[in-house]
Amino acid sequence: xxxGLAMDLKExxxxxxxxxxxxxxxxxxxxxxxxxxxxxxxxxxxLREASDLExxxxxxxxxxxxxxxxxxxxxxxxxxxxxxxxxxEPTPPRFEVNYLLxxxxxxxxxxxxxxxxxxxxxxxxxxxLWKAADWPERECFDMFGIRFKGHYNLKRLLMWDEFxxxxxxxxxxxxxxxxxxxxxxxxx
Amino acid sequence: MVQEPNGPVVSGxxxxxxxxxxxxxxxxxxxxxxxxxxxGETVIKADPEIGYLHRGVxxxxxxxxYHQFIPITDRLxxxxxxxxxxxxEKAVEKLMGIEVxxxxxxxxxxxxxxxxxxxxxxxxxxxxxxxxxFTPFFYQIIQREEIYEVxxxxxxxxxxxxxxxxxxxxxxxxxxxAEKWPGLKDGIRxxxxxxxxxxxxxxxxxxxxxxxxxxxxxxxxxxxxxxxCLRACGVKRDxxxxxxxxxxxxxxxxxxxxxxxxxxxxxxxRLKEMEESIKxxxxxxxxxxxxxEDAPLKAKVPKxxxxxxxxxxxxxxxxxxxxxxxxxxxxxxxxxxxxxxxPCYMIYQAFPEMVQGEMIADLxxxxxxxxxxxxxxxx
Numbered sequence: 001x002x003x004g005l006a007m008d009l010k011e012x013x014x015x016x017x018x019x020x021x022x023x024x025x026x027x028x029x030x031x032x033x034x035x036x037x038x039x040x041x042x043x044x045x046x047l048r049e050a051s052d053l054e055x056x057x058x059x060x061x062x063x064x065x066x067x068x069x070x071x072x073x074x075x076x077x078x079x080x081x082x083x084x085x086x087x088x089e090p091t092p093p094r095f096e097v098n099y100l101l102x103x104x105x106x107x108x109x110x111x112x113x114x115x116x117x118x119x120x121x122x123x124x125x126x127x128x129l130w131k132a133a134d135w136p137e138r139e140c141f142d143m144f145g146i147r148f149k150g151h152y153n154l155k156r157l158l159m160w161d162e163f164x165x166x167x168x169x170x171x172x173x174x175x176x177x178x179x180x181x182x183x184x185x186x187x188x
Numbered sequence: 189m190v191q192e193p194n195g196p197v198v199s200g201x202x203x204x205x206x207x208x209x210x211x212x213x214x215x216x217x218x219x220x221x222x223x224x225x226x227x228g229e230t231v232i233k234a235d236p237e238i239g240y241l242h243r244g245v246x247x248x249x250x251x252x253x254y255h256q257f258i259p260i261t262d263r264l265x266x267x268x269x270x271x272x273x274x275x276x277e278k279a280v281e282k283l284m285g286i287e288v289x290x291x292x293x294x295x296x297x298x299x300x301x302x303x304x305x306x307x308x309x310x311x312x313x314x315x316x317x318x319x320x321x322f323t324p325f326f327y328q329i330i331q332r333e334e335i336y337e338v339x340x341x342x343x344x345x346x347x348x349x350x351x352x353x354x355x356x357x358x359x360x361x362x363x364x365x366a367e368k369w370p371g372l373k374d375g376i377r378x379x380x381x382x383x384x385x386x387x388x389x390x391x392x393x394x395x396x397x398x399x400x401x402x403x404x405x406x407x408x409x410x411x412x413x414x415x416x417c418l419r420a421c422g423v424k425r426d427x428x429x430x431x432x433x434x435x436x437x438x439x440x441x442x443x444x445x446x447x448x449x450x451x452x453x454x455x456x457x458r459l460k461e462m463e464e465s466i467k468x469x470x471x472x473x474x475x476x477x478x479x480x481e482d483a484p485l486k487a488k489v490p491k492x493x494x495x496x497x498x499x500x501x502x503x504x505x506x507x508x509x510x511x512x513x514x515x516x517x518x519x520x521x522x523x524x525x526x527x528x529x530x531p532c533y534m535i536y537q538a539f540p541e542m543v544q545g546e547m548i549a550d551l552x553x554x555x556x557x558x559x560x561x562x563x564x565x566x567x
Contacts, residue, residue: 027498027499027500028282028283028285028498028500029282030499030500030501032499056409057409057412058412059412059503059510059512059529060412060512060514060527060529062514062527064516064525065525068518068524069518069524072518098514098527100501100512100514100529104409104425107430107431109501111501130410130412131407131410131411131412131537131538132410132411132412132534132537134537135533135534135537156239157238157239158238158239158242158566158567159239159242160239167244167247168246168247172247174247174248174251
């Protein structure tokens with residue numbers, strides 16, 4: 001029953017988004033749809049307004065850094081193939097932003113994913129659709145450095161304002177870079 | 189002067205006075221800081237600053253194995269650590285495609301509901317303390333100690349119970365639970381009755397809570413509210429009913445709701461929810477007793493957990509609302525990315541909108557009734 005419903009949702013999402021859906025995958029009952037980065041607000045609006053989907057509740061929004069994932073893949077390939085071939089391959093976008101949506105009517109869940117390349121870290125802000133995107137977007141900016149265009153108060157959330165780095169990036173060491181030694185209290 | 193409700197407080201604007209409340213203030217629950225701009229005693233704008241308890245839990249998770257992360261989840265919502273443990277374990281189990289044995293599910297439900305009661309007891313007790321009613325707090329905290337006794341029997345820990353294992357449980361419900369539960373149940377009900385008598389129809393209490401920080405259901409949903417704070421606004425949503433996990437669809441219980449989403453409604457919803465939790469434990473314990481003695485408590489799980497590459501999101505209804513874990517695996521023995529979706533994170537971001545135009549004393553009441561736990565807010 002549950003799996004049947006999930007299949008149905010997949011088709012409905014595909015029908016709703018058309019060419020905007022780059023890929024729709026299902027894993028353990030979770031549906032993920034990947035969409036182009038520049039169309040994200042349009043897509044979220046479509047998903048919210050389609051009468052057979054109505055994804056009107058934003059559960060969460062967060063970033064993922066895929067740097068290590070690609071490194072590992074390259075290492076594996078390196079054993080099998082020549083190193084030159086790899087250099088020619090275009091590197092996939094480093095970051096991704098996930099939107100967890102839920103429909104209040106049918107209780108279905110959907111994950112919308114966009115890829116964000118390292119050289120252009122800008123995404124349209126979802127705060128125009130949901131107020132709930134406020135802090136998650138600030139945290140995403142804080143932790144990964146992804147800037148959300150149109151956010152009215154995009155500043156660091158969990159780290160202090162003068163913090164120079166983005167700690168959840170994979171190239172940031174677990175023990176930090178010693179920022180706490182240069183910490184100074186800003187005037188209130 | 190009109191200011192954006194959620195923008196930063198601009199110091200030195202107009203005749204308003206900026207007041208710094210917290211982070212070290214007894215009413216700010218540990219580490220919360222609010223910079224409030226005030227006109228007399230009215231809050232014109234409040235700007236919460238969080239991150240004082242940020243420990244990098246998500247980064248830590250990427251560097252620990254799947255089992256090593258369970259004790260870290262204790263430190264999220266430390267008032268109900270068991271719910272955090274179960275939520276994380278459930279996410280990893282979903283990632284690996286493991287079905288937990290029925291007996292383990294029942295024990296998990298019993299312990300989670302006990303944790304829910306303990307969490308609500310702290311919340312309503314502290315709400316009273318913050319508003320000047322000290323006595324009911326003791327009635328509640330005495331009963332919470334009794335609940336912690338059950339937790340202590342289970343594995344020795346009272347507050348940060350590293351409960352369960354991935355795939356099930358390592359130990360059965362303590363044997364003494366059978367004789368403890370009837371007395372514990374009566375105790376919880378008695379404490380709630382006493383609190384009800386002392387507070388609910390108390391003139392001062394009603395003046396301080398009814399109509400304070402009302403929130404509309406539309407706003408609450410737009411801000412991503414879940415749990416008792418959403419139900420207090422009149423939206424009947426509970427993951428245990430809407431998306432039943434484990435055996436919750438077999439139990440008979442109500443989802444109490446409020447009407448106006450004010451401090452009083454949040455208090456009442458929590459008070460009523462404790463009664464519903466008692467009902468669930470009664471039914472779950474009855475089912476548990478019907479199970480054969482040697483029923484398995486743990487599914488077959490490899491010693492070193494290496495889930496296949498993939499990503500899942502799994503959530504449960506924690507005492508504060510939807511507590512979810514997003515886990516991305518790259519096939520190794522450590523999670524590639526863990527994202528925790530804490531319920532009070534979403535609730536607290538609406539705080540400026542809730543307290544705008546209220547008194548400073550109501551700001552404290554509002555904060556207390558939302559049950560913001562810094563541990564899961566800052567992670």
